[in-house]
Amino acid sequence: xxxxxxxxxxxxxxxxxxxxxxxxxxxxxxxxxxxxxxxxxxxxxxxxxxxxxxxxxxxxxxxxxxxxxxxxxxxxxxxxxxxxxxxxxxxxxxxxxxxxxxxxxxxxxxxxxxxxxxxxxxxxxxxxxxxxxxxxxxxxxxxxxxxxxxxxxxxxxxxxxxxxxxxxxxxxxxxxxxxxxxxxxxxxxxxxxxxxxxxxxxxxxxxxxxxxxxxxxxxxxxxxxxxxxxxxxxxxxxxxxxxxxxxxxxxxxxxxxxxxxxxxxxxxxxxxxxxxxxxxxxxxxxxxxxxxxxxxxxxxxxxxxxxxxxxxxxxxxxxxxxxxxxxxxxxxxxxxxxxxxxxxxxxxxxx
Amino acid sequence: xxxxxxxxxxxxxxxxxxxxxxxxxxxxxxxxxxxxxxxxxxxxxxxxxxxxxxxxxxxxxxxxxxxxxxxxxxxxxxxxxxxxxxxxxxxxxxxxxxxxxxxxxxxxxxxxxxxxxxxxxxxxxxxxxxxxxxxxxxxxxxxxxxxxxxxxxxxxxxxxxxxxxxxxxxxxxxxxxxxxxxxxxxxxxxxxxxxxxxx
Amino acid sequence: xxxxxxxxxxxxxxxxxxxxxxxxxxxxxxxxxxxxxxxxxxxxxxxxxxxxxxxxxxxxxxxxxxxxxxxxxxxxxxxxxxxxxxxxxxxxxxxxxxxxxxxxxxxxxxxxxxxxxxxxxxxxxxxxxxxxxxxxxxxxxxxxxxxxxxxxxxxxxxxxxxxxxxxxxxxxxxxxxxxxxxxxxxxxxxxxxxxxxxxxxxxxxxxxxxxxxxxxxxxxxxxxxxxxxxxxxxxxxxxxxxxxxxxxxxxxxxxxxxxxxxxxxxxxxxxxxxxxxxxxxxxxxxxxxxxxxxxxxxxxxxxxxxxxxxxxxxxxxxxxxxxxxxxxxxxxxxxxxxxxxxxxxxxxxxxxxxxxxxxxxxxxxxxxxxxxxxxxxxxxxxxxxxx
Numbered sequence: 001x002x003x004x005x006x007x008x009x010x011x012x013x014x015x016x017x018x019x020x021x022x023x024x025x026x027x028x029x030x031x032x033x034x035x036x037x038x039x040x041x042x043x044x045x046x047x048x049x050x051x052x053x054x055x056x057x058x059x060x061x062x063x064x065x066x067x068x069x070x071x072x073x074x075x076x077x078x079x080x081x082x083x084x085x086x087x088x089x090x091x092x093x094x095x096x097x098x099x100x101x102x103x104x105x106x107x108x109x110x111x112x113x114x115x116x117x118x119x120x121x122x123x124x125x126x127x128x129x130x131x132x133x134x135x136x137x138x139x140x141x142x143x144x145x146x147x148x149x150x151x152x153x154x155x156x157x158x159x160x161x162x163x164x165x166x167x168x169x170x171x172x173x174x175x176x177x178x179x180x181x182x183x184x185x186x187x188x189x190x191x192x193x194x195x196x197x198x199x200x201x202x203x204x205x206x207x208x209x210x211x212x213x214x215x216x217x218x219x220x221x222x223x224x225x226x227x228x229x230x231x232x233x234x235x236x237x238x239x240x241x242x243x244x245x246x247x248x249x250x251x252x253x254x255x256x257x258x259x260x261x262x263x264x265x266x267x268x269x270x271x272x273x274x275x276x277x278x279x280x281x282x283x284x285x286x287x288x289x290x291x292x293x294x295x296x297x298x299x300x301x302x303x304x305x306x307x308x309x310x311x312x313x314x315x316x317x318x319x320x321x322x323x324x325x326x327x328x329x330x331x332x333x334x335x336x337x338x339x340x341x342x343x344x345x346x347x348x349x350x351x
Numbered sequence: 352x353x354x355x356x357x358x359x360x361x362x363x364x365x366x367x368x369x370x371x372x373x374x375x376x377x378x379x380x381x382x383x384x385x386x387x388x389x390x391x392x393x394x395x396x397x398x399x400x401x402x403x404x405x406x407x408x409x410x411x412x413x414x415x416x417x418x419x420x421x422x423x424x425x426x427x428x429x430x431x432x433x434x435x436x437x438x439x440x441x442x443x444x445x446x447x448x449x450x451x452x453x454x455x456x457x458x459x460x461x462x463x464x465x466x467x468x469x470x471x472x473x474x475x476x477x478x479x480x481x482x483x484x485x486x487x488x489x490x491x492x493x494x495x496x497x498x499x500x501x502x503x504x505x506x507x508x509x510x511x512x513x514x515x516x517x518x519x520x521x522x523x524x525x526x527x528x529x530x531x532x533x534x535x536x537x538x539x540x541x542x543x544x545x546x547x548x549x550x
Numbered sequence: 551x552x553x554x555x556x557x558x559x560x561x562x563x564x565x566x567x568x569x570x571x572x573x574x575x576x577x578x579x580x581x582x583x584x585x586x587x588x589x590x591x592x593x594x595x596x597x598x599x600x601x602x603x604x605x606x607x608x609x610x611x612x613x614x615x616x617x618x619x620x621x622x623x624x625x626x627x628x629x630x631x632x633x634x635x636x637x638x639x640x641x642x643x644x645x646x647x648x649x650x651x652x653x654x655x656x657x658x659x660x661x662x663x664x665x666x667x668x669x670x671x672x673x674x675x676x677x678x679x680x681x682x683x684x685x686x687x688x689x690x691x692x693x694x695x696x697x698x699x700x701x702x703x704x705x706x707x708x709x710x711x712x713x714x715x716x717x718x719x720x721x722x723x724x725x726x727x728x729x730x731x732x733x734x735x736x737x738x739x740x741x742x743x744x745x746x747x748x749x750x751x752x753x754x755x756x757x758x759x760x761x762x763x764x765x766x767x768x769x770x771x772x773x774x775x776x777x778x779x780x781x782x783x784x785x786x787x788x789x790x791x792x793x794x795x796x797x798x799x800x801x802x803x804x805x806x807x808x809x810x811x812x813x814x815x816x817x818x819x820x821x822x823x824x825x826x827x828x829x830x831x832x833x834x835x836x837x838x839x840x841x842x843x844x845x846x847x848x849x850x851x852x853x854x855x856x857x858x859x860x861x862x863x864x865x866x867x868x869x870x871x872x873x874x875x876x877x878x879x880x881x882x883x884x885x886x887x888x889x890x891x892x893x894x895x896x897x898x899x900x901x902x903x904x905x906x907x908x909x910x911x912x913x914x915x916x917x918x919x920x921x922x923x924x925x926x927x928x929x930x931x932x933x934x935x936x937x
Contacts, residue, residue: 001654018399019399019401019402019405020399020401020402020433021399021400021401021402021403021404021432021433023401023432023433023434024401024402024403024432024433024434024441027433027434027439027440027441028441030439031439031440040439041439047791052607052613052614053606053607053608053634054607054608054613054614057394057396057398059606059608059609060606060636060922062634063636063794063922063923063925064432066436066791066793066925067432067434067435067436067439067793067795068434068439069439070435070436070437070438070439070440071436071439071791071792071793071806072436072437072792072793072796072799072805073792073805073809074790074791074792074804074805074806074809074810075790075791075792076788076789076790076791076813077635077789077790077791077926078633078635078642078645078646078789079633079634079635080631080632080633080634081607081614081632081633081634082614082616082631082632086631086632089631090631090633090646090649093646093649093650093653093655094649094653096653096654096655097553097649097652097653098552098553099553112397113396113397113398113399114394114395114396114397115394115395118394119394119613120613122392122394122611122612122613123612123613123614123617123618124618125618126390126575126610126611126612126618126669127388127574130390130612131388131390233629234629235627235628235629236616236620236625236626236627236628236629236630237620237626237627238620238621238626239617239618239619239620239621240621243621250627251627254627336614336617337614337617338617341617341620342616342617342620342630362727362728362905363565363727363728365581366562366581366584366585366587366588367584367588368584369577369580369581369584386571386572387571390611392611426796426797427797428795428796435796436792436793436795436796437793437796455696456696456697456699456700457696457699458691458692458693458695458696458699458748458749459695459746459748459749460692460747460748460749461745461746461747461748461749462745462747462748473749476692477696478696485796485797485798486795486796486797486799497749502699502700502703
């Protein structure tokens with residue numbers, strides 16, 4: 001395998017970015033990410049992005065955004081209709097084919113124009129499930145009830161996860177849910193979708209992020225302490241909710257195994273758990289020890305959930321902490337689909 | 352025909368794995384299969400045009416056409432999107448363009464389209480290069496027979512009556528000939544290219 | 551370290567039709583997937599990863615359908631990815647799938663492109679009303695007809711070249727059992743006399759709207775060597791994208807198209823493109839794009855593409871560079887699959903498995919796709935010999 005590192009990362013997340021189009025708010029992020037390592041678009045061996053037409057409410061929405069990269073002269077480029085983390089995966093694979101030493105990746109989404117929890121109902125089986133219009137919060141509540149009533153998790157444990165996210169988010173300028181709350185205060189919240197409370201839900205946001213990847217010596221030139229991708233894998237579970245165990249995440253466990261999470265101590269983990277329940281399952285599936293691993297030091301998706309970017313932001317957040325020396329070995333995780341259906345795990349290390 | 356071609360098989364035969372018969376319960380034996388179900392999808396979105404397009408649409412209400420200039424190359428884009436694809440950077444300057452230009456190329460639509468029942472075929476849609484702009488943008492050529500439209504023809508905007516103006520690109524009803532001499536396009540090597548105007 | 555040599559060992563297609571009401575979306579994909587697996591002599595358990603591609607989700611009304619399709623595509627416990635690069639997506643998906651093997655990340659990959667436009671309303675999907683946009687166009691034809699007009703003016707091409715292309719592709723489609731349009735008695739005069747839709751584009755010069763899926767199985771070098779049946783080796787893949795609006799842009803032969811071609815031919819070590827390539831499956835949704843792409847891809851000098859068409863050089867029957875022997879996009883257009891069909895048909899040609907539309911002795915073939923405002927390009931070159 002060719003050594004690949006994350007060497008640049010920019011992000012923006014706000015509760016609603018209403019005055020700017022997607023390309024207008026992405027251009028500065030793209031420019032800053034490249035400029036932070038002294039590169040321009042023409043230096044990039046490959047470019048890949050992730051976004052969703054259903055979120056934008058417009059077909060071919062990504063065509064409007066490619067101009068932000070500066071694709072004149074033409075660029076070697078691709079797009080996935082998935083979270084930007086999968087765009088990064090595609091770029092990482094492209095680098096493994098040889099012949100290029102840099103790649104540029106971005107992901108973005110605006111949830112504010114529509115009702116994201118309802119839009120996500122259209123991800124469900126179009127013949128049997130979507131016609132019932134189960135929104136994404138209601139579907140997670142089904143899993144949450146199974147977890148609670150089966151004794152897999154307690155409400156106070158979920159409240160602890162929510163409280164930790166809020167406390168961590170206080171120091172994250174990109175978080176949108178930052179007001180601290182104690183476990184007792186969270187447990188006193190009324191259910192919004194029983195058994196989930198407001199603090200159990202993702203803090204929906206608009207925004208995006210941009211990442212630069214570089215190989216070996218090139219990465220060392222561009223970055224004092226590159227965040228090396230030591231392992232990366234993604235796996236999916238069945239879609240049909242009734243045929244899989246919603247109280248654990250088999251695919252996250254499998255992806256963690258293939259990414260090599262268990263190889264050594266993990267200093268920090270950035271997990272894309274849209275709900276407190278999902279964060280709990282992920283900690284279990286990845287085998288993390290919360291005493292020795294800082295879980296979601298950014299606050300995670302509970303503090304700012306930007307659809308189509310949150311997974312790539314986890315990778316960027318984890319990499320930034322390695323650059324800063326906050327840790328030597330980190331795990332970043334991305335998810336897609338209802339109830340953690342698909343999971344990507346990326347192990348990052350400093351030299 | 353090559354000799355080593357593999358054994359021909361019926362290309363339309365169902366794959367073996369999909370051709371196993373499905374056994375229905377007795378009660379369903381005579382039931383008519385459901386071929387399709389209709390699931391209406393209704394989702395409400397609040398679209399925002401963004402900064403550049405907002406400025407453009409507001410100016411439209413005053414019968415003004417705004418473009419935006421790329422700071423690096425001087426190219427002027429209309430309608431503006433707030434970004435220069437040449438620089439991968441925000442556009443740096445708003446410029447007001449004339450409401451005259453020339454036909455860069457055109458299409459004659461001879462079928463009605465659902466979304467514009469007001470448009471009676473045949474009609475001509477064209478890329479209009481506004482004076483001072485670097486790229487063509489789409490408009491209708493009106494007030495002459497579509498067959499008479501030419502590449503290079505000089506045109507000017509036909510605006511809605513003042514009392515009907517809105518913050519909408521629909522304020523321009525179309526483009527009509529000015530009667531000026533055509534833009535001379537002689538360089539056939541580069542006729543596919545739209546030349547950038549001087550910054 | 552050079553990338554892993556990669557081989558196509560299976561291709562599967564569905565019958566293309568205006569509406570495949572006999573199958574669900576999953577059923578449509580499985581039909582193509584099983585045919586590809588049968589040809590590859592593989593089962594689902596042999597597949598390491600699934601890479602799918604299609605055009606906008608609004609075409610079927612299902613958001614990110616890789617989520618719903620997990621079980622149907624045997625992807626439980628496996629990686630699945632979804633590519634979307636506008637009309638070129640079927641080609642791009644093929645390139646991404648190949649990269650999974652070339653990179654040595656996976657050894658055996660299944661890739662599928664599809665569209666089931668009959669499940670939704672394509673006009674709705676493409677025209678979600680935005681209060682600030684105005685629409686003077688009528689779909690893709692209205693967008694591309696001015697570009698075709700410029701090509702005609704630039705090259706002094708005779709008016710009926712497009713009709714020749716359309717008539718050729720529709721005749722060649724009769725040799726392809728999967729093609730959507732089988733117009734047995736279509737005469738050249740009927741093509742010429744068909745109604746003008748987006749002048750200069752006639753009805754018979756446009757592509758249909760189809761349901762359908764196309765699947766390809768790709769394996770590493772050892773897998774290709776072991777395979778008892780025919781193999782198509784990947785000699786090169788390339789993707790290029792550019793903005794669709796900037797001053798100085800060549801709309802007729804976009805820079806991204808030329809650079810994509812330069813890249814892929816260089817990878818395959820091809821110098822004389824016309825002489826060294828035996829068959830081309832290019833993305834021609836409107837007939838005039840055949841001469842335009844012949845020039846842009848370097849098979850003909852500028853202004854000579856239409857002369858190649860006129861001379862019959864692109865005919866399966868007797869041409870030296872047969873183009874779209876399968877009938878092409880003009881005869882079948884399940885949008886998200888259309889690019890992959892081009893890639894798959896190129897592979898079938900060098901495998902000697904193209905049936906009635908086989909080019910005798912084809913050893914190297916090109917698959918090509920484009921999309922957006924002629925701004926997204928994907929190509930591959932496959933050969934019967936190992937690169």
